[in-house]
Amino acid sequence: MKNLLDLSYDELVSEVTNLGLERYRADQILDWVFDKKVNNFDEMTNLSKQHRALLKEHFTIPFLKLLGKRVSKIDGTTKFLWELEDGNTIESVMIFHPGRITACISTQVGCPVKCVFCATGMSGFVRNLTVGEIVSQILSMEKEEGKKIGNVVYMGMGEPLLNYENTMKSIRILNHRKMGNIGIRRITISTVGIPEKIVQLADEGLDVKLALSLHAPTNFKRDQLVPLNRKYSIEEILNAIKVYQMKTGRRVTIEYVLIRGVNDEISDAKKLAEILRNLKVFVNLIPVNPTAEGLSKPSRQRLMMFKRILLENGIETEIRREKGSDIEAACGQLRLKRKVSSS
Template identity: 90%
Template sequence: MKNLLDFSYEELVNEITRLGLERYRVDQILDWVYDKKVNDFDEMTNLSKKHRALLKEYFAISFLKLLDKRVSKIDGTTKFLWELEDGNTIESVMLFHPDRITACISTQVGCPVGCVFCATGMSGFVRNLSTGEIVAQILSMEKEERKKIGNVVYMGMGEPLLNYENTVKSIRILNHKKMGNIGIRRITVSTVGIPEKIVQLAEEDLDVKLALSLHAPTNFKRDQLVPLNRKYSIEEILNALKIYQRKTGKRVTIEYVLIRGVNDEISDAKKLAEILKNLKVFVNLIPVNPTTETMKKPSRQRLLAFKRILLENGIEAEIRKEKGSDIEAACGQLRIKRKFSMP
């Protein structure tokens, strides 16, 4: 049985009309699924019983099974642990801002990159998510919370550009007016830097935002924090960003997790400003969310000093405001906790 959430609009039109239903039925079905959050054909009352029975034989509408949910008492940040049909688990997060709701979604079960400060990497890599499993995170959160998500960041579990085809297809589905209906400029893809895929993304004619998880200004330090850097050097990644910017004209967000005594020195800030000087960037400075006892956040004074160096060198920067700190909102933490607490 096919998961309806795996299909683009055009693919679904072909499938539905091939079954003998009129083309306009596609819009009716999508209204039930994407607007009303209905995943049972029997509830689609503007379809005949005959059509409903036929669709049930051919399609499943696979929303996700909720295993756990944590809500921050500080800022309302809500973290979800979902079970997939094969028993694997993934996480998603809803973040609440005065003017918008943002969803942070996953693209893989686990992650092959293995960043040392990331809880997801500690659990290893299992598999890529299907297009439908990526899309289902948005629908399942909206159904659970009865709220409309307006912004999406592909910053959850996994490396989106290592699940490239499914990531791009899910973006098109979430952006489509008769499906997710989320503005393309409200979608951000975060990557640790896969040069050839960054260049490929520039050719997709998708006006998404791009974020690069850099975390160190030199290959020596980045090799220790982001093992994939041994395959793709900072120089290769920044060169891909230049190509991306020439093609798209878009500013890139640089994500930089600061760890006390590791990558938060003034010399690191100066070097970071130097390597970014020929790019149009905004630097998000993120105090580390400790996953081990030896990993500590820099002092507030050090954070401000780091930011000041970047600003003095013409690099826009801000310290990210923490959200969900009381519910371990960083991706992977809830999944690991459940995994190792189960008998």
């Protein structure tokens, strides 16, 4: 049987008509799944019993199994621990802002990149998520909370561009007006920088936002923080960003986790401004979250100094207000685990 959540709109229409059903039945099914959050064909009452029985023979609609969730007492951020059909687990996060809800979703079970400040990387890597497993995170959170998600960031567990095809297909499904119906400019892909995939993304015709997790202004420092930098240097990555911007005209967000005594020096800020000078960027400064021994946040004074240097050099910059750090749901804090205690 096929996982219905793995299928694009055109693929589902083709499957349904090949079964001898009318084309519009695909729309009826999608209304039940994406709008009503129903994943049981028996509940799809505007389909005949015969049609429901036929569909059950050919498709499954697996929402994720909730093992636990934690809710921040500070800002309401909610972290979900899901069990996949093979017993592996992933985490997703729902973040609340005035007037909108953002979902932070995963693309891999674990992560192969192994950034030293990231709990996901410390947990190891198991496998890529399927298209359906990526899409189901949105549906499962919406069903659990009874709320509509309007923004999606591919910033959870894993490196999205190392699961490129499934990530792209899931974006098209979440964006399609008869499926997820999430505006394309409300979807963000975060990457540590896979140059050839960044260039490929520029040709996808998807007006998504792109965020680059840079974290250091020199290869010497980035090699220590992001081991993948030994394969893809800062120069290669920024050259790919230049190609991306030449083709799309889009601004790129630069994510920069600040770690006391590691990458927060005045010289780091000046060098960062230098290498970004000819790019159209916005820099998010992120004080490191507690994930590993020996890594701590810079002082407030150092944070403001770093920001000021970037601004003085014409680099638009802000210090990100982290949400969910009290429940280990902030940047770099998602990890592989079996269960989460409720709060």
